[in-house]
Amino acid sequence: MSKHVIEMKEITKKFGDFVANDHINLSIQKGEIHALLGENGAGKSTLMNMLAGLLQPTSGEIVVNGESVTIDSPSKSSQLGIGMVHQHFMLVEAFTVAENIILGTETVKNGVLDLKQATKDIEELSKKYGLTVEPHAKVADISVGMQQRVEILKTLYRGADILIFDEPTAVLTPSEIAELMDIMKNLVKEGKSIILITHKLDEIRAVADRVTVIRRGKSIETVEVAGATSADLAEMMVGHSVSFTTEKEPAKPKDVILSIKDLVVNENRGVPAVKQLNLDVRGGEIVGIAGIDGNGQSELVQAITGLRKVKSGSITIKGQDVTHLTTRKITELSVGHVPEDRHRDGLVLEMTLAENMALQTYYKEPMSKNGILNFNNINEHARKLMKEFDVRGVNELVPAKGFSGGNQQKAIIAREIDRDPDLLIVSQPTRGLDVGAIEYIHKRLIEERDKGKAVLVVSFELDEILNLSDRIAVIHDGSIQGIVTPAETNKQELGILMAGGNIGKGGE
Template identity: 75%
Template sequence: MTGQNVQNVIEMRDVSKVFGTFVANDQINLQVQKGEIHALLGENGAGKSTLMNMLSGLLEPTSGEIFVNGSVEKIDSPSKASKLGIGMVHQHFMLVDAFTVTENIILGNETTRGIKLDTKKAEQEILELSQKYGLEVTPSALVRDISVGQQQRVEILKTLYRGAEILIFDEPTAVLTPAEILELMTILKNLVKEGKSIILITHKLDEIRAVSDRVTVIRRGKSIETVDVAGRDNKTLAEMMVGHSVSFVTEKKVANPGKVVLDISHLVVNESRGAQAVKSLSLKVRAGEIVGLAGIDGNGQSELVQAITGLRPVVTGSIKLKDKEITNHKPRQITEMSVAHVPEDRHRDGLVLQLSVAENMALQTYYKAPMSHLGFLDYKAINQKARELMAEFDVRGASELVPASALSGGNQQKAIIAREIDRNPDLLIVSQPTRGLDVGAIEYIHKRLIQARDEGKAVLVVSFELDEILNVSDRIAVIHDGKIQGIVRPAETTKQELGVLMVGGTLKS
């Protein structure tokens, strides 16, 4: 792909973006060649999404120039980017749940016959596009009724329908299952075969090495280096990204479990439509141990955690915390009994995005001293505490006063984990702890989970990442079809054996 004569479809020269006194991008240079997959690699908050938001017309540069196919362009709106053949597939999908697949794809770019929408013609065009690029969808389906992976296909088709030749993918695998990730990798290769050029923002080094031709590393708002991906291993890429060596295996001493903290017995929980999601499940988590809950998405993990934390009613069975019944208690009561919860969906359940970072960090404690006095919030104390936690957990942002929506996804996650661990709980429940985090942040979060264990906390980690489960757990419980299919120890099992249990199989004794 490299060479002096290769045409650059995108060139960003000395591009900077400043918000007040905060420099998000500092004279960044980026060259994307025609027909390549170009990865953009950097830590959470390094400035990758800000840079791509300028290329897609959502933000305007403070300084610098952007060239598209050799011509300098002022990209001052998404519609201008679209006219230049640039489309962006965002990490958090911009779809209308109540609309059909077709309605979402043509929104703002409708085909009409006279004064009426010509949905039949649009559906035909969408089917042709989906077949050409291997993006199978049902045009008449409502977006709310299709899987996350299918919703992402809709987002991709939206950009293709508008004629995009340059596609930007922002953390495209953050919410996908392993099978959906493999499908997406195939789709990216198909797009390039058809002549498209792709910019891929991701923290996942295996994915960069699987599909990318070149990678540009951004560190703390500056472009560090652009290199060919071929011949680079994960260790090298990780060191380029964070500026120091990174360990992919977290050192930990052998656990010394104490008394049972969480005792779940014959639990039955229904999902939203009334069918059983958790089926007579029993599980114990002791003080001083990390139990990892592994399983394919949709096998009852979410409903189980919601039942433990009081967010979903229990049909039958029992949940005890240190021998005290907490079944069907209210969430506030359970929180007050020293339970901390990092939810799987940080936007829906973990943060109030419009509130400041400081206010979000006080969500569990705002009604207690020193956060409030005689019923009045003490913002001096709230802001001071937030600054301390941001420093301790390396939450990067302009300040504690900016809205939580202004933080990168990884820094939002670190803010939630900081808030929950700081409460010093007896039971820490963490769902998808490192979703969307870079390798440096993953290493740090894993160390904090193990530190919580070593301080005598009972820790339940729910994750789809088998490397993560094997790395941090002392015991691994595999859930399948709402039941515990087996419990194994990391040192005595493999990914393959976990896979067998995850699909409902049994291990030979």
Template identity: 80%
Template sequence: MANEHVIEMRDITKKFGDFVANDHINLQLRKGEIHALLGENGAGKSTLMNMLAGLLEPTSGEIAVNGQVVQLDSPSKAASLGIGMVHQHFMLVEAFTVAENIILGSEVTKNGVLDIKEATKEIKALSERYGLAVDPAAKIEDISVGMQQRVEILKTLYRGADILIFDEPTAVLTPSEIQELVEIMKSLVKEGKSLILITHKLDEIRAVADRVTVIRRGKSIETVEIAGASNQDLAEMMVGRSVSFKTDKVKAQPQETVLSIKDLVVLENRGVPAVKNLNLDVRAGEIVGIAGIDGNGQTELIQAITGLRKVKSGTITLKGQNIVGASPRTITEMQVGHVPEDRHRDGLVLQLSISENIALQTYYKEPMSSKGILNYTNIYQHARKLMDEFDVRAASEYVHAKALSGGNQQKAIIAREVDRDPDLLIVSQPTRGLDVGAIEYIHKRLIEERDKGKAILVVSFELDEILNVSDRIAVIHDGKIQGELDPETTNKQELGILMAGGELKKEEGNV
């Protein structure tokens, strides 16, 4: 067949100084297939795809599109050849509307004036065609992360892409949204589009992909048909060792209540209640998992506990003290660790080095500083130690946080918060964008912290994760706790009923 491959990446090498991110990688995408790209955090997947999207240029090697060798020296060049990328960290302007973001750089004008009406019509038609319901007039800052991702997908489709690269597309989605995305991907392929899917989630690869290319430490290991490879095979190819998918743990021995929330009301940005008379306790020596569909008050609840959002009414008691109205630093100093859901916006200062980011909670204390002067020797030494312990992969401790892969950024935040030995550890989306090896490690660490007598509150859209690490599951719906379940005796179906606002019959669950 003359042009069986719509994309061929041949012997692609990419170096950043002495650091080799991609080492002679080969990848072929067939027309009308979904091709998965699998690898650990920092294996070089995003770097490889950034070259295909025109954001980076290879140090050596060549790229052919529809059999023709091309120079992809800019995103507009890639777009002109029908290549579009849906980025893991969204490229959206928060103050703009959905429609403005979608047409940015491809504006429709009428007599020299921006024709937003025509663009909105086209966006609505695309939304309906691909099942990507989103309000074109809504501002990005007011919509959920899941909705923002739909905007990214629409942006690519609006530009007429035939080859779509999805970089960790489900890292921010709820189970039902993931199912919807799977259907969208299948319908895109039916229309003759070809997809590359970067993901760590083996079940998703199995659900949608035809073939998978595994890369490890910057080298392509193998390309295999999905049908002939088990999850265990893929995990071993990816990390180079056998991986456990279920975390071993002894039964929790909960002690005194560390966090007690009573009748809590918290408003969201538009002044509407997001948390509505919510009650929840977390005890020392237990992990409480909060399951729920995105946008049901999880974000506002965590922001209220950590002092990042005002409380309208109700109490939040930490170790016997009401902390409503306390500053974030006061709460942090009361031994509270917080891994935020949006690592870029709230977890890191991307322009600072990874070492400075690891010191963000302790820079003003000895040994990180003395009499107001930072001690960089200690800051770098401490960062190196934690980077080794938590397997944060970077060229060095001096590189900017923005240079790390998403998974390594996440591990750095978790390292910083766990290292402070908090009594209460609040973790939102702990393994978003992490590979199976890193997930195994983070879950193990959370259980170790629990076994040391820490109180841990985990918010996750990953039901497998909630069932795996929690000792007790609180399901949130419409700003209230809809019910509590025991992970030992419940299942995804029961969780799904409560997440949708339903009730469980008495014999169905222990609500």
């Protein structure tokens, strides 16, 4: 019997004239974690969607456990022991954890759904693989990390021996990422084989045995992770050497653009999430907000951008009180906003990419005149931005949902930077981006700073915060715990502040 559980031979996938996968070869050994590394839009997810039965190859052969197979549906993929944990979870929020896990494979006893037995089976599975869940909890009420566990249990409940993880850490906090790495190692110990789609080099080095690099739809090379450096992998991925640090001149701060005084903002249940917060951001500087997820970052940004009501305190932008203004009025004060959740707040997925790139300007010339949209100008504008920001896809007329997560992110950033805002608020700017795209986006944010713009960056990535920021404001329990400069701090000190401790320095 073949030592390979999966072999993909000369796989080609075309969408019209667009070649997403070009004669790709990939082999997965039993009991390994095999990383699939590539830039945004390189064709990684397309390739794996063929294993999952969501797409079929234009040409080539797929071999599973030594047998040539045709995977023409997700159910056929499941029958072959393949399960895919998608980047954007496929869960029904109104259903319980147990109901989501058994959906489509329900056990019926005397004509009635046997949820009691299913729950027992789920509890045994979760115990075996260290995937603790609450079967009776509604998916809408559990954390993102817990939702991912539900997705993994869905595949295991269906008997998957080969698990595909598509950008699994894109929406996880650092502690959830560490937990997921342990879960993957446990799965392999139990005899599973894992394909990890990612562009994060540190994650590959932490868990993967081998890595196959894909660039612009072609398989470049498969190497042992232990024998390759991060620089080697990055160069294979993007085709040129990549700098992991951002070169920038010292900031030259100007007048205060954003001023927040004694701000109090409630979260959805009416409990204060932002508590007496004070912060100023000047033109010509990047202020990074560091903090553990759930300490008021989201509510703070929503309040600044008019997406959430302010309970008390004030927000001024360029000297004008915007505390109770609408989002449109705040936007027109020359404010750009890249939201943390690109699907919920950044894009209308069913609309074309061109239409999405005009969401902030469609009602103005040259996008429209006298209330009539000018689609020639809208489409031309999108083509220009796609070229400038290297947004890869078939063309600007494809719905936004047809682009990879990283290219969706680049499109939003392109839309906001193109408006030349005086205040640019960016939440999780490089979530889902590869190292080449991260390097480019960081460079663009620094260019905005150097033009005298005020830039506020919220990120869970401490390396990003330290690399980009001129000042770092650490948020804890809804308040600024301390303000430090990157040159005078480190991850350990930031961690102390993020946990609510003091380090004897900082301040406004």
